[in-house]
Amino acid sequence: MENLTTTDAIRKMKVGDELSFPAKRAEYIRTITGSRLIPERKSGMRWSTVVDMEEGTITVKRIA
Numbered sequence: 677m678e679n680l681t682t683t684d685a686i687r688k689m690k691v692g693d694e695l696s697f698p699a700k701r702a703e704y705i706r707t708i709t710g711s712r713l714i715p716e717r718k719s720g721m722r723w724s725t726v727v728d729m730e731e732g733t734i735t736v737k738r739i740a
Contacts, residue, residue, distance in 0.1 A: 699733055723736050
């Protein structure tokens with residue numbers, strides 16, 4: 677398995693893929709999907725994020 681940075685793992689997601697991270701990283705994850713991946717967003721890539729407080733996770737889903 678590749679040892680990817682969080683940004684690279686999100687960048688390499690295919691439409692429909694989901695990745696989960698600890699909820700304490702929610703602000704960082706949302707920054708990645710909203711601001712750091714500008715070239716990818718310009719090309720049409722999109723992600724959604726959902727925080728599950730009971731599970732203590734944030735899940736990223738590639739939606740486009």
